[in-house]
Amino acid sequence: MKQAVHFGAGNIGRGFIGALFSQSGYHVTFVDIADQIINQLNEEKQYQVKLATDRQESMTIENVSGLNNMTQENEVIEAIKHATYLTTAIGPNILPRIAPLIAKGLAARVKATDDILYVIACENQISATDLLKGYIQEHLDEDTKAHLADKVHFFNSAVDRIVPLQNNQGSLDVLVEPYYEWVVEASESLPNVEGMTIVSDLAPFIERKLFTVNTGHAVIAYLGYLENKTTIDQTLADEKIVAQVQATLDETGSYLIKQYGLDSDEHQHYINKIINRFKNSYLNDVVTRVGRSPLRKLGPNDRLVRPAIEAKKAGLSYNNLAKAIAAALLFDNKEDEEAVKLQSMIKENGVPHVLKEVSGLDENSELTKEVLSSYNALKK
Numbered sequence: 001m002k003q004a005v006h007f008g009a010g011n012i013g014r015g016f017i018g019a020l021f022s023q024s025g026y027h028v029t030f031v032d033i034a035d036q037i038i039n040q041l042n043e044e045k046q047y048q049v050k051l052a053t054d055r056q057e058s059m060t061i062e063n064v065s066g067l068n069n070m071t072q073e074n075e076v077i078e079a080i081k082h083a084t085y086l087t088t089a090i091g092p093n094i095l096p097r098i099a100p101l102i103a104k105g106l107a108a109r110v111k112a113t114d115d116i117l118y119v120i121a122c123e124n125q126i127s128a129t130d131l132l133k134g135y136i137q138e139h140l141d142e143d144t145k146a147h148l149a150d151k152v153h154f155f156n157s158a159v160d161r162i163v164p165l166q167n168n169q170g171s172l173d174v175l176v177e178p179y180y181e182w183v184v185e186a187s188e189s190l191p192n193v194e195g196m197t198i199v200s201d202l203a204p205f206i207e208r209k210l211f212t213v214n215t216g217h218a219v220i221a222y223l224g225y226l227e228n229k230t231t232i233d234q235t236l237a238d239e240k241i242v243a244q245v246q247a248t249l250d251e252t253g254s255y256l257i258k259q260y261g262l263d264s265d266e267h268q269h270y271i272n273k274i275i276n277r278f279k280n281s282y283l284n285d286v287v288t289r290v291g292r293s294p295l296r297k298l299g300p301n302d303r304l305v306r307p308a309i310e311a312k313k314a315g316l317s318y319n320n321l322a323k324a325i326a327a328a329l330l331f332d333n334k335e336d337e338e339a340v341k342l343q344s345m346i347k348e349n350g351v352p353h354v355l356k357e358v359s360g361l362d363e364n365s366e367l368t369k370e371v372l373s374s375y376n377a378l379k380k
């Protein structure tokens with residue numbers, strides 16, 4: 001049986017990428033630090049993926065097992081030696097932490113076989129696989145590095161499926177939205193995985209997805225949080241917030257249409273479809289999950305700051321994106337480590353300094369001034 005090694009047995013790992021591999025005839029070895037999930041995968045050897053609809057259809061995901069990367073290094077290396085695919089869905093900030101072990105796996109693998117290993121990071125981050133490759137290379141010996149081009153092929157990708165926090169402590173089952181899209185940038189044919197789409201240029205796909213799905217979701221989460229809403233669908237019952245989301249997506253849309261020559265009616269249809277996906281009440285998707293890790297989401301290349309910078313560069317409006325950035329700066333969820341850090345940075349040094357440190361914006365830039373003005377208005 002073909003083998004896939006997937007780092008991150010969480011929501012996207014089990015509910016999306018691992019499930020597609022299993023359904024395509026692969027045995028999936030999940031690698032994670034969560035002992036409970038790993039043990040359960042090894043005991044139960046299957047789980048259910050349930051679709052968040054009124055019909056509650058579900059599918060059984062089989063041929064799965066688990067390894068703990070902290071305590072079973074040798075077993076992970078062995079699994080990498082025999083895999084066709086190595087994928088991750090672990091969070092962009094965690095990639096540097098798993099890179100040393102992947103490097104050991106690659107070093108062992110290139111000695112053992114000439115078969116190609118296909119590596120794909122499935123994270124909400126532009127060029128996540130390139131980043132992962134860079135982290136891995138820091139830990140490779142020269143001999144293994146010399147074999148990379150022949151034997152280990154890296155591909156960037158964009159992943160789109162809403163998988164909320166699971167309300168089923170002690171179960172491996174995962175509730176997911178029915179929709180999914182996994183787009184991989186490759187100039188060669190890859191071993192078949194059902195549901196994977198290959199494209200020659202990922203930029204329009206990942207930017208369209210990140211600056212529509214993720215920008216829109218973030219605006220709802222941060223404005224919803226400020227209005228004391230619990231879930232995304234509850235937040236969307238507020239027409240003022242819906243209008244604000246649409247205005248923000250009009251700004252990212254104008255940039256995307258100009259940059260990639262998209263058809264404007266088709267893009268509006270894409271936006272509407274996404275807002276309808278957000279309204280799915282069966283997902284019960286909490287605003288604190290969607291707004292999680294605000295320091296990452298305020299990064300220069302992420303879903304809020306990058307489209308604002310690009311819109312400004314293109315001479316387009318970015319006021320609503322500035323308001324979205326301001327709302328993110330007000331996310332003070334005490335359960336979120338990054339939100340706690342963000343609030344203490346703002347308290348110590350003020351908003352312009354934080355925008356410089358976290359988002360790479362000049363303290364005197366027009367965008368910083370615009371964000372500050374929205375921040376003060378929203379704070380009242």
Ligand SMILES: NC(=O)C1=CN([C@@H]2O[C@H](COP(=O)(O)OP(=O)(O)OC[C@H]3O[C@@H](n4cnc5c(N)ncnc54)[C@H](O)[C@@H]3O)[C@@H](O)[C@H]2O)C=CC1
Binds near residue numbers: 008013098162164
């Ligand atoms: N949940 C969603 O709807 C979507 C998430 N994504 C992206 O997928 C990635 C994963 O997100 P989720 O599955 O939602 O998160 P999650 O928190 O459900 O899963 C992450 C998994 O990584 C594991 N992990 C954390 N640190 C680790 C380490 N050092 N070594 C091994 N395992 C470790 C955790 O134990 C957890 O099982 C993120 O980059 C996210 O942006 C992308 C599209 C949709």
Ligand SMILES: O=P(O)(O)OC[C@H]1O[C@](O)(CO)[C@@H](O)[C@@H]1O
Binds near residue numbers: 163214
């Ligand atoms: O997973 P992140 O990057 O923290 O952000 C949450 C976002 O990712 C998703 O989980 C799926 O794309 C969305 O629900 C949301 O926009």
